[in-house]
Amino acid sequence: MSQKASNSTSSLDKGILNLNFQYSIVPSVKKERRAFIKKISMASLASALGAEIVFAGNMPKGYVPVFLEEQDSLKSMGKDPALKVLNDRPWNVETPIHLLDEKVTPAEKMFVRNNGLIPEKIETSSWTLTIRGESVNQEKSYTLDELKSKFKTHTYQLTLECGGNGRGEFYPPAEGNQWGQGAVSCAQWTGIRLKDLLDDVGIKKDAVYIGYHGADSHLSGDPGKESISRGIPIAKAMQEETLVAFQMNGKDIPLAHGYPLRLVAGGYPASVSGKWLKALSVRNKTHDGSKMESPSYRVPIEPVEPGERTPDENMRIIESMPVKSIITFPKSGAEFPLGRNLEIRGHAWAGEEEVNQVAYSIDFGSTWQSCRLEKPVNRFAWQHFQAQIKFPKKGYYEVWAMATDNKGRSQPMVVPGWNPKGYLNNACHRIAVKVS
Amino acid sequence: MREQDIRKLITAISALGLLMVVMVVAAISFVLLVQYQPETLSRWFSKTKKETTAEVAPVDEDEWTAERIEEVGLVQGEGLQLVLTNCTNCHSAKLVTQNRFTREGWIQVIQWMQDTQGFWDLGPYEEPIVDYLSTHFAPEARGRRMPLEVEWYSLE
Numbered sequence: 001m002s003q004k005a006s007n008s009t010s011s012l013d014k015g016i017l018n019l020n021f022q023y024s025i026v027p028s029v030k031k032e033r034r035a036f037i038k039k040i041s042m043a044s045l046a047s048a049l050g051a052e053i054v055f056a057g058n059m060p061k062g063y064v065p066v067f068l069e070e071q072d073s074l075k076s077m078g079k080d081p082a083l084k085v086l087n088d089r090p091w092n093v094e095t096p097i098h099l100l101d102e103k104v105t106p107a108e109k110m111f112v113r114n115n116g117l118i119p120e121k122i123e124t125s126s127w128t129l130t131i132r133g134e135s136v137n138q139e140k141s142y143t144l145d146e147l148k149s150k151f152k153t154h155t156y157q158l159t160l161e162c163g164g165n166g167r168g169e170f171y172p173p174a175e176g177n178q179w180g181q182g183a184v185s186c187a188q189w190t191g192i193r194l195k196d197l198l199d200d201v202g203i204k205k206d207a208v209y210i211g212y213h214g215a216d217s218h219l220s221g222d223p224g225k226e227s228i229s230r231g232i233p234i235a236k237a238m239q240e241e242t243l244v245a246f247q248m249n250g251k252d253i254p255l256a257h258g259y260p261l262r263l264v265a266g267g268y269p270a271s272v273s274g275k276w277l278k279a280l281s282v283r284n285k286t287h288d289g290s291k292m293e294s295p296s297y298r299v300p301i302e303p304v305e306p307g308e309r310t311p312d313e314n315m316r317i318i319e320s321m322p323v324k325s326i327i328t329f330p331k332s333g334a335e336f337p338l339g340r341n342l343e344i345r346g347h348a349w350a351g352e353e354e355v356n357q358v359a360y361s362i363d364f365g366s367t368w369q370s371c372r373l374e375k376p377v378n379r380f381a382w383q384h385f386q387a388q389i390k391f392p393k394k395g396y397y398e399v400w401a402m403a404t405d406n407k408g409r410s411q412p413m414v415v416p417g418w419n420p421k422g423y424l425n426n427a428c429h430r431i432a433v434k435v436s
Numbered sequence: 437m438r439e440q441d442i443r444k445l446i447t448a449i450s451a452l453g454l455l456m457v458v459m460v461v462a463a464i465s466f467v468l469l470v471q472y473q474p475e476t477l478s479r480w481f482s483k484t485k486k487e488t489t490a491e492v493a494p495v496d497e498d499e500w501t502a503e504r505i506e507e508v509g510l511v512q513g514e515g516l517q518l519v520l521t522n523c524t525n526c527h528s529a530k531l532v533t534q535n536r537f538t539r540e541g542w543i544q545v546i547q548w549m550q551d552t553q554g555f556w557d558l559g560p561y562e563e564p565i566v567d568y569l570s571t572h573f574a575p576e577a578r579g580r581r582m583p584l585e586v587e588w589y590s591l592e
Contacts, residue, residue, distance in 0.1 A: 066504060066507035066508060067507070085530070086530065086534060087527070087528045087530045087531050087534070088528045088530065089526075089527050089528040089531075090527065090528075169581070169582070171575070171577065171578050172538075172541075172575050173535060173536040173537065173575050175535055175537070175541075175545055175548075176535075177531070177534060178534040178535065218553075218554070219526040219527055219553070220526050220553060220554040220555070221526075222554050225553075225554055290552075293552070330591055331589070332584065332586060332587075333586045333587045333588045333589050334589065334590075334591035335588050335589065335590050335591060336590070336591040342591075398584065413581070414580035414581055415580050415581065427581065430584065431584075432584045432586040434588060
């Protein structure tokens with residue numbers, strides 16, 4: 001059995017995943033998953049830890065530590081085991097910032113934010129996308145092949161950031177997954193323009209909103225409930241970069257990220273980019289699907305005192321995400337000798353806007369120096385910055401980065417305005433370094 | 437037969453007849469209800485079902501070992517069994533242990549799950565569950581930015 005187990009582990013390590021195999025593990029019920037994990041966990045103990053478990057003899061028979069289960073689940077999802085599992089039902093997985101160093105985020109380092117359960121069976125041959133709602137001339141369905149062959153294909157690199165990225169820093173605490181700052185990605189998405197599709201269907205003049213419907217199931221198991229059904233205003237739907245995508249980074253979209261079809265709208269909270277896309281509703285009013293209601297993905301119109309209960313009338317739907325940046329190199333905690341210049345690099349983005357400037361400070365904001373900043377490869381893609389830092393003397397430093405968008409708005413150094421669900425924390429990212 | 441006995445007999449027969457009439461009426465009403473208002477019945481049954489869900493069902497020992505409880509960040513204490521029974525069916529225990537709220541805050545979260553996520557009524561168990569959560573998962577004051585937690589390493 002151990003031979004068999006190590007084989008399966010090594011093929012997982014290489015990222016060679018038979019799709020059927022993948023489907024059979026990821027979405028299955030807790031117990032089934034555990035049964036599978038128990039089989040492979042002990043064999044992968046050593047590789048996961050890089051060492052023996054000292055008190056292995058004391059562990060109850062059949063007991064698998066939670067972190068090992070998580071690592072195996074991450075591997076079965078094609079994820080780097082260094083990612084942090086915030087929640088395993090539904091899957092919510094965060095990327096440590098230093099693993100976001102690449103210009104295009106690879107699948108294995110992309111954060112996961114799911115609201116429901118990943119669909120268990122995906123039949124691509126019978127998969128259809130239906131366009132319906134009050135504001136279509138007539139309901140129309142397309143097979144995957146029709147979508148791919150009938151329309152022109154486009155590729156854009158698009159920043160997808162969870163609306164709740166940074167929630168963990170709000171006080172009083174806001175309910176939800178306590179994200180650090182790693183719920184952001186910028187991958188290459190390939191698909192057809194949503195506007196081309198809507199043109200083909202024919203929509204009425206009174207259309208104001210597009211709502212999506214996915215194949216994921218509700219946590220409660222109630223088939224009558226959608227776990228999430230959000231959407232975008234019609235103007236956002238008509239942008240050239242808004243895609244009905246079937247590829248990510250040149251390959252089929254990974255299952256955890258919406259295989260086989262996903263609505264992708266960069267610059268907005270990533271929750272508008274509906275996964276496992278089965279239908280789109282063209283609405284003559286703001287879409288009213290699950291998690292469109294207050295307080296989900298909404299912030300106060302008039303700012304509120306921390307902890308204050310906010311009436312629904314004082315809440316608005318989040319559209320463009322705010323300006324933000326992360327230092328992806330070096331990893332926080334670097335020690336190096338005095339006299340050595342430190343190269344820092346990272347990414348900056350500003351929702352629907354462009355970033356004009358990124359600066360860094362090594363004296364807690366007392367003085368700021370400019371970083372070299374690249375233009376985005378396309379609209380709504382993150383931009384890369386880089387700088388060389390000389391330190392004046394030995395000691396502990398924090399390197400802070402601050403981006404400014406083309407409207408003159410900069411990131412705050414402190415956590416910005418409190419809101420009931422803890423969205424839009426775009427406070428400066430910082431890393432610790434020690435010069436010795 | 438004395439006159440008294442005859443009276444008793446008449447009373448008994450009429451009582452029996454009345455009972456039969458009541459039963460027939462009840463049966464007819466039931467049939468009518470099934471025929472025309474089936475939602476009412478199904479609502480009844482689903483309500484009874486929901487109430488039973490909020491009971492202290494024995495927790496799967498195999499699944500919730502002491503080690504697992506500790507690893508997901510839960511704390512041993514009064515109310516833990518109720519939390520395991522009622523809070524980890526739909527979502528991971530980690531969603532509970534990541535969060536920090538006051539008593540009022542936890543009640544609001546439960547209310548939100550009941551209003552929008554199909555969570556059942558906790559009945560008499562809401563009190564001990566909220567007690568457990570607000571005792572072990574209460575907010576801790578922190579500044580506008582916390583000191584960084586650092587793991588030092590030598591930069592190549």
